[in-house]
Amino acid sequence: MISGLFATLVAAAVTIGSLHSLAPDHWVPFAALARAQHWSAGRTARVTFLCGFGHVTVSVLLGLLGLVFGRQMFESFGRRMESAAGVLLIAFGFVYAVWGLRRAAGRHVHGHAHAHYDHVHQPDSMTVGGLFLLFCADPCVAVVPILFAAAPLGAAQTAVLVVLYELATIATMIALVLPARAGAHLLPGAWFARYGDATAGGLIALTGLVVGALGW
Secondary structure (H helix, E strand, O other): OOEEEEEEEEHHHHHHHHHOOOHHHHHHHHHHHHHHHOOOOHHHHHHHHHHHHHHHHHHHHHHHHHHHHHHHHHHHHHHHHHHHHHHHHHHHHHHHHHOHHHHHHHHHHHHOOOOHHHHHHHHHHHHHHHHHHHHHOOOOOHHHHHHHHHHHHHHHHHHHHHHHHHHHHHHHHHHHHHHHHHHHHOHHHHHHHHHHHHHHHHHHHHHHHHHHHHHH
């Protein structure tokens, strides 16, 4: 029989996992980059899954460490990481926008993207790696109290809650990213082919500013 506490925590894990993923920093960067780098829907979903998995796994690890060393300390540490992640998102977007402008300038001068930018910087692989590290540095501390409340239930039921939280978070991210990607592909192709990377970087930086200002 499912206990009342476990049923309550299941609802909390699914609800919190879904709701916190509605924040634009959880899906706008992927949609913008998918348009700029011409990712397919499948690749966009895979990159979103990878970054969402890193984001949630670090959150869960913080919660488990909190069980061992104390909840208050790790909630405080997690909030500091969240604040730093906002700054990193802005920096990521700014650097990517500058790279995009340089790439656009190369097209303007030479009529095509300069090989130096494409070969040396490897934009796609570096972008995915940077996003993954960025999301790992941005935990959701809301999962910490859920893990503390689940501690008396035992390892098996706690593991179920962790899986449900991860699935709710990642599924919501992908559900938001794919329609946003499809909408972004309606933007003018010729203009976006030149300035898409710079626009994507600016949008990511703006998202970081908005999220930081609103405290999401």
